[in-house]
Amino acid sequence: MPQQDVKVDVFQRDVFELTRAIPFGRVTSYGAIARSIGAAGASRRVGWVLNTSFEAVPPVPAHRVVNRKGLLTGRMHFPEGHSMEAQLEAEGIEVTDHGVVNFEAVFWDPQVEWLD
DNA sequence: CATCTGACCTAGT
DNA sequence: AACTAGGCCAGAT
Numbered sequence: 001m002p003q004q005d006v007k008v009d010v011f012q013r014d015v016f017e018l019t020r021a022i023p024f025g026r027v028t029s030y031g032a033i034a035r036s037i038g039a040a041g042a043s044r045r046v047g048w049v050l051n052t053s054f055e056a057v058p059p060v061p062a063h064r065v066v067n068r069k070g071l072l073t074g075r076m077h078f079p080e081g082h083s084m085e086a087q088l089e090a091e092g093i094e095v096t097d098h099g100v101v102n103f104e105a106v107f108w109d110p111q112v113e114w115l116d
Numbered sequence: 117c118a119t120c121t122g123a124c125c126t127a128g129t
Numbered sequence: 130a131a132c133t134a135g136g137c138c139a140g141a142t
Binding site for chain 3: 039040041042043044045
């Protein structure tokens with residue numbers, strides 16, 4: 001197996017695992033995920049990987065990942081009928097104008113709060 | 117093969 | 130505070 005594929009698989013596995021650890025009703029950011037899996041600066045790749053997460057089992061709550069300002073930058077990539085905003089609001093997170101309301105209060109930092 | 121693009125972020129000016 | 134540049138790296142053109 002080519003080295004590159006291994007790298008991708010590990011990165012993908014880590015992103016999925018951490019994203020699944022986001023508590024119900026909380027959100028985190030691409031950069032926070034990247035940092036806590038030892039890939040600081042690779043935040044763009046996090047989004048790329050999450051785009052492959054919709055059919056993963058167990059499910060990956062990709063809707064709980066927003067950008068640093070709390071904006072739903074990934075909202076166009078969600079499957080039809082499962083919009084990011086709808087899923088967040090179903091968890092009690094208010095969303096206005098493509099952004100999480102009271103973002104700082106619901107933000108979950110894996111580095112600080114992810115005790116494994 | 118060369119460039120551009122993107123679910124982003126940090127650091128420097 | 131606004132802006133740019135650079136880094137990340139797989140796909141698309």
